[in-house]
Amino acid sequence: MNSNSCVAVLPAHAVGSPPWLGLSVLLLAGFVTIFDLFVVNVAIPSMQADLEASFSQIGFIVAGYELAFGVLLITGGRLGDMLGRRRLFVAGMAGFTLASVLCGLAPGAGYLIGARVLQGLAAALLFPQVYASIRVNFDGSDSRRAFGLLGMTLGLAAIAGQVLGGWLVYVDLFALGWRSIFLINVPIGLFAIVAARHIPESRAPQQAALDWPGVCLVSGGLILLLVPLIEGPGQGWPAWTWASLAAAAVLLAGFCKQQEKRRKSGRLPLVDMPLLGQCRFAVGALLVLLIYSTSSSFFLCFALLVQSGFGLDPFVAGSIFAPCSVGFVLASLTAPRLVARWGARAIVAGALVYAVSLGLLIAQVKLAGADLAPSHLIPLLAVAGAGQGLIMTPLLNLVLGFVDEARAGMAAGVIATLQQVGAAFGVAVVGILFATALAAHSGAAKAGQYASAFAAGMFYNLIAALLACLLLLILARVQR
CATH class of the missing domain: 1.20.1250.20 (MFS general substrate transporter like domains)
Structure with missing residues (x-):
C-alpha cells in the first residue's frame, strides 16, 4: 500500500x-x-x-x-x-x-x-x-x-x-x-x-524562476523510458522501443548535465546533483524507488488474479484486499514508536516481514493453482500490508534526515517524484512478467493460468523487497 x-x-x-x-x-x-x-x-x-x-x-x-x-x-x-x-x-x-x-x-x-x-x-x-x-x-x-x-x-x-x-x-x-x-x-x-x-492564500517569500528546460528534459526522458517497457512486450519489442530507451538515456543524461550547469551558474535547479552524490541519500532514494515500485503493481496483479482469473466481482475482490490496507494503516501508526526505540533496525525488520510475506503469498498461489480459495490469502495480505507500513512511513523520514535543512524541500520533492515514478516503473516491469506468463500458460485452465501469471509478476516484487532489505542493512550499519 x-x-x-x-x-x-x-x-x-x-x-x-x-x-x-x-x-x-x-x-x-x-x-x-x-x-x-x-x-x-x-x-x-x-x-x-x-x-x-x-x-x-x-x-x-x-x-x-x-x-x-x-x-x-x-x-x-x-x-x-x-x-x-x-x-x-x-x-x-x-x-x-x-x-x-x-x-x-x-x-x-x-x-x-x-x-x-x-x-x-x-x-x-x-x-x-x-x-x-x-x-x-x-x-x-x-x-x-x-x-x-x-x-x-x-x-x-x-x-x-x-x-x-x-x-x-x-x-x-x-x-x-x-x-x-x-x-x-x-x-x-x-x-x-x-x-x-x-x-488562506500564501506564497513563498523568495520566488525563484522555474526551470522549464529541466522539466521538459526529465519528463521526456521518463516518458521515453516507461512507454516502451509497457508497450514493448505486446508488440514483440520492435525497433522503436529500443530507440525510445536509447533516447531516454540521452535525455536523462542531458538533464543531469543541465541541472549541474544551472546550479554552478547560481540559478536554482529542479534537482541538486551533489545531493544525489551523497552516498546515504542516493541509497535512500534507490530504496524509495524499489519499495514504491512494488505498490501499484501488487494491487494490479491481485485484481487480475481474483477478478479475471477466479471471477470474483469487484466489491468482493476489494474487500478481500482491504485487510492489506488495514494492516498498513495500523503498522504506520506503530512504526514511529518502533523506530524511536530500535532505530533503522526496526525498518529492516519491517522489510524482512514484507519480503517473507510476499514470498509466502507467491508460494501459496503457485501451489494452490486453480484450486486457490482467494479468501485464504487474507492473513498473508494483512501481514504484507503491515510490512509495507513498517517500511514506507519511517523510510521517508529516514532518507530526508540525511539532508541538511537548507536542501530539505528539494530533497522532499525528489523523493516524492521517485515514489510515483517507482510505482509506474513497477507496473511496467510486472506487466511484462505477468503478460509473458499468461501467454506461456495459455493452454491451462483460466484460474490456473492467472495463478501462474500472478506468481511470475510478483517475483519482481519479491526481488525488489529483498534488495531493499540489503540496502537497509547497509544504511543501518553506516548509522552506527
Missing part, C-alpha cells in the same frame, strides 16, 4: 487561529487524489472487458496517472510558491474534475489513457498545495495534529479506493459500471472549488 506522501518543507508563518475549515477542504483534496491512485485497480478487469483493452493499455491506464503525477510534482510545488498556493489548488482541482469527466466518458482505451494522464497532471498541481498550505498555516501542536489527520485521510483513501471503488463498480449505479469511479469525483471537485475560499 502506498500513501504517496509528498513532504513540503517551508517556513511557517501562521497568523491568527489555524484555518481548520480550510484544512477540511485540503483533506478532501488529498483524499480524492489518492483515492484515484487505488480505485482503478479494482475496476481494471471491467475496463478491460468493456473497452476491449490490451494488457499494455491496461498498464498505461494505471501507470499514466502515476507517471504524470510524479514528473510534475516538483513543478506543481514551485508554481504554488510563485503564483499562490490557493490559486494553484483551485486550478488543479478544476483540471482534476474536468479530467475525471473525460475519464468517465471515455469511448475507448486510448481516450481513457489520455484522460488519465491529464488527471495525473492536474493532481501534480493540486497535491503539493495540500502539504504546503498545511505547513504554512499551522504551527506547533496544531501542525502535528493537522499532518496526523492528513496521514489518516490518505490511509483511508487507499482503503476506500478498494472497498468503495469495488462497491461502485459492483452495484452499477445508473448503469455506469466502472465509469462511476471517475464521475464520483465531479461533485466532490465542484464542492472543493467553491469551499477553497476558506484556505
Whole structure:
C-alpha cells in the first residue's frame, strides 16, 4: 500500500487561529487524489472487458496517472510558491474534475489513457498545495495534529479506493459500471472549488524562476523510458522501443548535465546533483524507488488474479484486499514508536516481514493453482500490508534526515517524484512478467493460468523487497 506522501518543507508563518475549515477542504483534496491512485485497480478487469483493452493499455491506464503525477510534482510545488498556493489548488482541482469527466466518458482505451494522464497532471498541481498550505498555516501542536489527520485521510483513501471503488463498480449505479469511479469525483471537485475560499492564500517569500528546460528534459526522458517497457512486450519489442530507451538515456543524461550547469551558474535547479552524490541519500532514494515500485503493481496483479482469473466481482475482490490496507494503516501508526526505540533496525525488520510475506503469498498461489480459495490469502495480505507500513512511513523520514535543512524541500520533492515514478516503473516491469506468463500458460485452465501469471509478476516484487532489505542493512550499519 502506498500513501504517496509528498513532504513540503517551508517556513511557517501562521497568523491568527489555524484555518481548520480550510484544512477540511485540503483533506478532501488529498483524499480524492489518492483515492484515484487505488480505485482503478479494482475496476481494471471491467475496463478491460468493456473497452476491449490490451494488457499494455491496461498498464498505461494505471501507470499514466502515476507517471504524470510524479514528473510534475516538483513543478506543481514551485508554481504554488510563485503564483499562490490557493490559486494553484483551485486550478488543479478544476483540471482534476474536468479530467475525471473525460475519464468517465471515455469511448475507448486510448481516450481513457489520455484522460488519465491529464488527471495525473492536474493532481501534480493540486497535491503539493495540500502539504504546503498545511505547513504554512499551522504551527506547533496544531501542525502535528493537522499532518496526523492528513496521514489518516490518505490511509483511508487507499482503503476506500478498494472497498468503495469495488462497491461502485459492483452495484452499477445508473448503469455506469466502472465509469462511476471517475464521475464520483465531479461533485466532490465542484464542492472543493467553491469551499477553497476558506484556505488562506500564501506564497513563498523568495520566488525563484522555474526551470522549464529541466522539466521538459526529465519528463521526456521518463516518458521515453516507461512507454516502451509497457508497450514493448505486446508488440514483440520492435525497433522503436529500443530507440525510445536509447533516447531516454540521452535525455536523462542531458538533464543531469543541465541541472549541474544551472546550479554552478547560481540559478536554482529542479534537482541538486551533489545531493544525489551523497552516498546515504542516493541509497535512500534507490530504496524509495524499489519499495514504491512494488505498490501499484501488487494491487494490479491481485485484481487480475481474483477478478479475471477466479471471477470474483469487484466489491468482493476489494474487500478481500482491504485487510492489506488495514494492516498498513495500523503498522504506520506503530512504526514511529518502533523506530524511536530500535532505530533503522526496526525498518529492516519491517522489510524482512514484507519480503517473507510476499514470498509466502507467491508460494501459496503457485501451489494452490486453480484450486486457490482467494479468501485464504487474507492473513498473508494483512501481514504484507503491515510490512509495507513498517517500511514506507519511517523510510521517508529516514532518507530526508540525511539532508541538511537548507536542501530539505528539494530533497522532499525528489523523493516524492521517485515514489510515483517507482510505482509506474513497477507496473511496467510486472506487466511484462505477468503478460509473458499468461501467454506461456495459455493452454491451462483460466484460474490456473492467472495463478501462474500472478506468481511470475510478483517475483519482481519479491526481488525488489529483498534488495531493499540489503540496502537497509547497509544504511543501518553506516548509522552506527
